[in-house]
Amino acid sequence: MNKSLKIVLMGYGKMGKAIENIALSRGHKMVQVFSSKSPATSPDAIPAADIIIEFTRPETAYKNLELSIKSGTPVITGTTGWLERLNEIEILCAERDGTFLYSSNFSIGMNVFFEINQLLARLMNKTGDYRASMEERHHIQKKDKPSGTAVTLAQQIINESSRISNWTLEQGQTNTELPIKVVREGDIKGFHSIEYRSDIDRIRIEHEAFSREGFAMGAVMVAEWIVNKKGVFRMEDYVREVLLH
Ligand SMILES: NC(=O)c1ccc[n+]([C@@H]2O[C@H](COP(=O)([O-])OP(=O)(O)OC[C@H]3O[C@@H](n4cnc5c(N)ncnc54)[C@H](OP(=O)(O)O)[C@@H]3O)[C@@H](O)[C@H]2O)c1
Known part of the structure; x- marks a missing residue:
């Protein structure tokens, strides 16, 4: 049984609502929900909590994360499309002795897929005859292109x-x-x-999410895991500590 967490939610869109549902069902409490109409404006405006979970928009993520780290509360974010400033946030987190994790995809299944992708890429690098290509498909409201997950897979x-x-x-x-x-x-x-194609054959791996629940569940599970840690983390840290042991 996990300790009941006090959670601050930033962003109350599709993901924010899914996270709230799962967090409440796992016995956690929402102490504040910031939305675009009532955003966090200073570190002091963020109430005491165990964890901040941020799922907003590319243009607001950096500010939210800066305020979160300055508030001293651990923060995890799944907002995509702002990665050019990720390094600044990670440096700020280290300077402030804070706790931070960004993942382009919190789904546990996708994180297993990330491990398979890396292994396959390592194997295919030894074979000269295959051309690699990728495809990503999302709903029409998605703002960034390609998806943050596709960028992670490509990288x-x-x-x-x-x-x-x-x-x-x-x-x-x-x-x-x-x-x-x-x-x-x-x-x-x-x-x-992800596809590797040659003149004689084709290797293809794919992952499809059927609902947002998987992302939300992964975010809440990572929140439960990270609350007592210090530092900058990646989902790989969670996968290696929790799934691979
Ligand atoms: N990492 C993952 O596993 C994962 C999974 C799914 C989605 N995502 C990413 O997560 C982000 C959110 O996705 P979504 O599907 O929930 O999008 P969404 O439905 O558009 O929700 C985003 C919400 O953030 C609100 N918002 C905007 N500025 C804010 C601010 N300063 N403070 C607080 N809230 C603010 C928006 O309000 P308004 O509508 O009023 O502007 C909106 O309700 C996107 O970047 C998406 O790509 C990541």
């Missing part, structure tokens, strides 16, 4: 590859580029696939 492949140096949304790419096809349609919760 994992780039890190393992001696040939591929960057990803691209363009067709007709060079063989040092990893093409990502982006589709926005309907209410797709999240679909990602």
Whole structure:
């Protein structure tokens, strides 16, 4: 049985509401919910809590996270599309002896997929004949393109590859580029696939989320895990400590 946590929620959209439902069902309490109409404006405006969970928008994430770290409360975020400033937040967290975790995808299943993607990329790097490509599909309201998860998957492949140096949304790419096809349609919760194709065969791995519950459940489980830790963490830390042991 986990300790009941006092949670501050930043963002009360699709994810914020799903997180609230799961957190309440696991015995946690919401001490404050910040929305776009009543956002956090200073560290002092954030009430005492065990954890802040931030799921807002690319343009508001940095400010929310800066205020959160300055408030001294551990914070986790799933907001995507603001990664160019991630390093600044991680430095601030280290300076303030805080607790921070960003994940582009809190789904436990996707984090298993991340491990498989890295292993497959490592194996495929030894074979010269395959061209790698990716596809991601999401609902039409999704703001960023490609998805943060697709960027994470692409970066994992780039890190393992001696040939591929960057990803691209363009067709007709060079063989040092990893093409990502982006589709926005309907209410797709999240679909990602990676394909390695040669003249003789094809290897394809894919992950499809059926609901937002998986992301919300993962965020609450990570919140329960991180509350008594100090430092900057990644989902890999959770996967390696909790799933691989
Ligand atoms: N990491 C993951 O596992 C994961 C999973 C799903 C989604 N995401 C990402 O999480 C983010 C949120 O997704 P969503 O589906 O919940 O989007 P959403 O339904 O659009 O919700 C975002 C909410 O944040 C609110 N907001 C905007 N500025 C705010 C501020 N300064 N303070 C507090 N709230 C503020 C918005 O209010 P208004 O509508 O009034 O502006 C909206 O209600 C997106 O970046 C998405 O890509 C991540």
